[in-house]
Amino acid sequence: MTVQDISSLPPARGQLLAGLRDILPLAIGVAVYGLAFGLLAAQAQMSGLQTGVMGTIVFAGSSQIIAVERLVAGAGAGTALLAGLALNLRLLLITASLRDELAGRPWWQILLGVHLATDENWALMHAMRARGRPAGYWYLVGGGLALVAIWVLATVAGAGFAAAVPEPRALGMDFAFTAAFIAILRSLWSGNAMLLPWAGSVAIVLLAGLLAPLDPTWTLILGGVSGAAVAGAFGHD
Known part of the structure; x- marks a missing residue:
């Protein structure tokens, strides 16, 4: 669908589809470190279902990686949760900056927007505005929906692959924690x-x-x- 086709749609639907489309190049990177996180989750004895549920509910790559890494290292669930939350405190600043987009919306739209807000779709929304294109709440949600779908699919695929490999360490998969975190740090810069x-x-x-x-x-x-x-x-x- 071209930009002209999308612009002819109702504003909310047009922005939703535009967000879904525009985020796809960035979603490739999300898929790469999603696969890496799936490998990590398998090392923590998480099944594909557990990995997918975690990705859907938490939907925060760096937070998930740190929390699972701490669990593998022997930390308790409480300290692992605190470590993940601390690493993602920046999202408080991102969601706070969305007050204009969220103002006056029903509670479910506010929760949806806050949950789907990430570095990638938030930055893309502002980049599109700087180019003079309409990009608001539904643009952000469209990008977030694409990212969460790709993230969950990639993490589940990674966990399933690791579970099928008899000796993950023999393939160097124990380096996946470090590799995935480096990839996420690069995407955050x-x-x-x-x-x-x-x-x-x-x-x-x-x-x-x-x-x-x-x-x-x-x-x-x-x-x-x-x-x-x-x-x-x-x-x-």
């Missing part, structure tokens, strides 16, 4: 505005690891909270 929050987060993690006898989970939590605090203090979205 959006320019020099990210430098200060990231530097603050890294500094706190290093200092906490060197000067305080903390479990790695708590250093990750401190790093996530400090990075979000720096971003909020300096007005970075």
